[in-house]
Amino acid sequence: QVQLVQSGVEVKKPGASVKVSCKASGYTFTSYGISWVRQAPGQGLEWMGWISPNNGNTNYAQNLQGRVTMTTDTSTSTAYMELRSLRSDDTAVYYCARVLVVAAANWFDPWGQGTLVTVSS
Amino acid sequence: DIQMTQSPSSLSASVGDRVTITCRASQSISSYLNWYQQKPGKAPKLLIYAASSLQSGVPSRFSGSGSGTDFTLTISSLQPEDFATYYCQQSFSTPRTFGQGTNLEIK
Numbered sequence: 001q002v003q004l005v006q007s008g009v010e011v012k013k014p015g016a017s018v019k020v021s022c023k024a025s026g027y028t029f030t031s032y033g034i035s036w037v038r039q040a041p042g043q044g045l046e047w048m049g050w051i052s053p054n055n056g057n058t059n060y061a062q063n064l065q066g067r068v069t070m071t072t073d074t075s076t077s078t079a080y081m082e083l084r085s086l087r088s089d090d091t092a093v094y095y096c097a098r099v100l101v102v103a104a105a106n107w108f109d110p111w112g113q114g115t116l117v118t119v120s121s
Numbered sequence: 122d123i124q125m126t127q128s129p130s131s132l133s134a135s136v137g138d139r140v141t142i143t144c145r146a147s148q149s150i151s152s153y154l155n156w157y158q159q160k161p162g163k164a165p166k167l168l169i170y171a172a173s174s175l176q177s178g179v180p181s182r183f184s185g186s187g188s189g190t191d192f193t194l195t196i197s198s199l200q201p202e203d204f205a206t207y208y209c210q211q212s213f214s215t216p217r218t219f220g221q222g223t224n225l226e227i228k
Contacts, residue, residue: 045165045208047217061216095164105171106212107155111164
């Protein structure tokens with residue numbers, strides 16, 4: 001079955017960087033994009049950006065430009081999201097999700113299980 | 122950015138009730154609207170894509186409708202496992218944006 005499995009809990013200090021992984025299985029990795037979405041404690045969902053594993057094209061949320069980098073390793077079917085210069089308000093659960101596209105419509109399915117990143121001094 | 126506004130933000134209902142959640146976009150998004158269900162401590166799960174298409178494996182008591190700026194998610198007869206938070210999300214343009222969520226609670 002199609003599955004995305006993410007790396008484990010991270011605890012970082014302000015100013016540090018974090019890199020979260022998302023390993024895909026059950027489908028052809030290069031045929032679908034990967035989006036990253038985060039959720040601060042008790043809050044809603046925030047889209048962070050998208051990457052095409054096929055060609056490496058990316059599209060980042062403007063408020064994260066310059067701090068976020070999304071990459072993929074097609075040899076291991078793994079996507080990565082690196083966030084730098086961490087602040088306390090980056091504390092959140094980070095999700096990866098496969099992007100399905102039909103004509104111009106697109107949606108996220110499935111999602112990874114989430115990775116809690118805590119930023120604290 | 123396109124703003125997505127859900128109403129209500131919270132809702133109390135009983136098993137067997139018919140429930141409707143509304144999502145409004147700040148500009149027309151055609152039918153590029155998706156609905157997700159999230160239970161505490163779990164990842165969101167796709168319910169409806171392209172406004173009205175039921176994702177495979179999702180019970181038929183869930184349905185979606187609308188186009189342009191106004192959309193609805195309807196649960197025809199609430200089951201105990203349906204108590205969760207529901208989010209709409211537009212896929213018309215980037216950045217992709219979500220509604221603030223509707224918390225569906227047991228009355």
